[in-house]
Amino acid sequence: MELLRETSQRAIRYLEHLNQRGVAPTRENVAGLERLGMELPDNPTDPMDVIRELDEVVSPATMAMAGPRFFGFVIGGSLPATLAANWLAGAWDQNTAFYDITPGTARLEEIALTWLIDLFKLPQQSGGAFVTSDTLANFSALAAARHEVLRQLGWNVESDGLIGAPKLQLVVGAEAHPSLFKSLGLLGLGRNKVTRVPVDDQGRMRADALPALSRSTIICTQAGNVNTGSFDPIEEICGRAHEVGAWVHVDGAFGLWASAAPSKAYLTEGVEEADSWATDAHKWLNVPYDSGLAFVRNGDALRSAMAISAEYLPASKAHRDPSEYTPELSRRARGVEVWAALRSLGRSGLADLIERTCRYAKRFAEGLTEAGYEVLNDVVLNQVLVSFGDAHTTRKIIAELQADGTCWCGVTVWQGHTAMRISVSSWATKDEDVERSLKEMLRIAAKYGKR
Numbered sequence: 001m002e003l004l005r006e007t008s009q010r011a012i013r014y015l016e017h018l019n020q021r022g023v024a025p026t027r028e029n030v031a032g033l034e035r036l037g038m039e040l041p042d043n044p045t046d047p048m049d050v051i052r053e054l055d056e057v058v059s060p061a062t063m064a065m066a067g068p069r070f071f072g073f074v075i076g077g078s079l080p081a082t083l084a085a086n087w088l089a090g091a092w093d094q095n096t097a098f099y100d101i102t103p104g105t106a107r108l109e110e111i112a113l114t115w116l117i118d119l120f121k122l123p124q125q126s127g128g129a130f131v132t133s134d135t136l137a138n139f140s141a142l143a144a145a146r147h148e149v150l151r152q153l154g155w156n157v158e159s160d161g162l163i164g165a166p167k168l169q170l171v172v173g174a175e176a177h178p179s180l181f182k183s184l185g186l187l188g189l190g191r192n193k194v195t196r197v198p199v200d201d202q203g204r205m206r207a208d209a210l211p212a213l214s215r216s217t218i219i220c221t222q223a224g225n226v227n228t229g230s231f232d233p234i235e236e237i238c239g240r241a242h243e244v245g246a247w248v249h250v251d252g253a254f255g256l257w258a259s260a261a262p263s264k265a266y267l268t269e270g271v272e273e274a275d276s277w278a279t280d281a282h283k284w285l286n287v288p289y290d291s292g293l294a295f296v297r298n299g300d301a302l303r304s305a306m307a308i309s310a311e312y313l314p315a316s317k318a319h320r321d322p323s324e325y326t327p328e329l330s331r332r333a334r335g336v337e338v339w340a341a342l343r344s345l346g347r348s349g350l351a352d353l354i355e356r357t358c359r360y361a362k363r364f365a366e367g368l369t370e371a372g373y374e375v376l377n378d379v380v381l382n383q384v385l386v387s388f389g390d391a392h393t394t395r396k397i398i399a400e401l402q403a404d405g406t407c408w409c410g411v412t413v414w415q416g417h418t419a420m421r422i423s424v425s426s427w428a429t430k431d432e433d434v435e436r437s438l439k440e441m442l443r444i445a446a447k448y449g450k451r
């Protein structure tokens with residue numbers, strides 16, 4: 001118990017110090033990690049010393065992703081209620097595979113799933129899976145798509161595999177996230193055996209450029225482009241696809257959460273027409289890593305793709321067994337933090353989180369534009385792409401900003417332009433963090449001359 005008390009104190013000190021330290025770890029702190037690279041010890045070490053060593057060596061070598069000024073990738077720090085729930089769930093140590101064995105955490109998942117379906121306005125009977133990431137959420141939803149589309153063509157892919165199966169047509173937008181191709185590869189559908197649909201100047205799939213579709217088609221659309229935040233015309237695509245019985249999947253890793261915010265919900269209109277959806281809770285819902293979510297209109301298709309049975313495994317008659325919907329059998333209780341996030345925020349708190357972070361993205365875009373730099377995208381959500389001139393200059397400014405430590409933004413190349421990506425996704429970010437970060441961006445950029 002003393003160890004756990006001491007550890008919680010260390011964790012609290014870490015979080016309290018985040019605002020004072022540089023966002024990226026220093027080179028010296030990263031080099032310090034080598035102190036841990038010893039041979040596997042022969043003998044035990046006191047757990048108190050193990051934790052002390054972890055905190056002293058690794059805490060300073062972390063990236064301050066939990067802090068208010070990390071704007072890389074699409075990363076939200078853990079909401080207080082979700083981190084605390086994570087600690088409690090860690091103590092529970094529930095292998096949340098079967099309701100009858102772990103009813104508490106399995107029931108929380110069921111409740112969180114109902115809330116999420118309501119929040120995203122998805123069909124009420126949809127099935128869902130709590131998985132590790134959006135990559136695995138895409139994988140799971142597309143496994144359901146593969147099952148159902150092939151079943152309708154008279155083939156059982158789970159029992160007979162893909163060799164000799166009817167051919168499927170995979171359609172994706174030219175700016176689909178790279179991890180989507182990985183999911184397709186893992187499903188045996190091939191990373192490259194896809195028809196890529198051209199996109200417009202915001203990275204949206206062009207519905208007018210769709211190929212001929214059929215009931216063998218699975219179309220992977222996107223709600224929230226990782227560079228621009230833009231949405232494919234999903235409603236229109238669903239209309240075209242469903243005329244011929246094709247399956248529409250939505251990768252909404254972060255974009256799906258726009259439906260929770262009144263001023264952004266227009267972006268997700270019609271998304272509910274699709275057949276399956278994937279999103280992340282570890283992005284905009286701000287729960288601890290790792291946490292992804294898959295939803296499938298035809299829950300039986302997801303279950304058929306994932307469920308197994310064995311004499312020694314229990315099966316609940318009255319309740320949902322979480323592992324019947326996921327690639328994993330043994331699994332941690334991810335629903336606990338999702339439930340805690342939704343319970344602590346409520347609809348209005350979640351709306352505020354999404355609205356506020358989008359407002360901050362707009363503020364960054366305005367400040368940079370006013371100073372004469374080019375914002376490349378329409379800032380419709382929480383993503384900003386800014387060019388500071390040529391690729392070399394832009395990269396130098398980003399590197400200097402990262403080394404400076406006030407905030408952290410990444411680099412991207414989008415539609416041929418090298419740019420800095422600013423993604424505002426954390427509950428912890430406040431007005432002063434945005435102003436302080438903007439000031440630093442402009443100070444560093446000014447050293448290289450205005451565009």
Ligand SMILES: Cc1ncc(COP(=O)(O)O)c(C=O)c1O
Pocket residue numbers: 073074132133134135136177179180222224225226251252253254280292
């Ligand atoms: C649109 C989209 N799809 C998929 C992913 C991959 O998500 P994850 O890292 O949770 O697997 C991302 C990550 O940013 C994304 O933006």
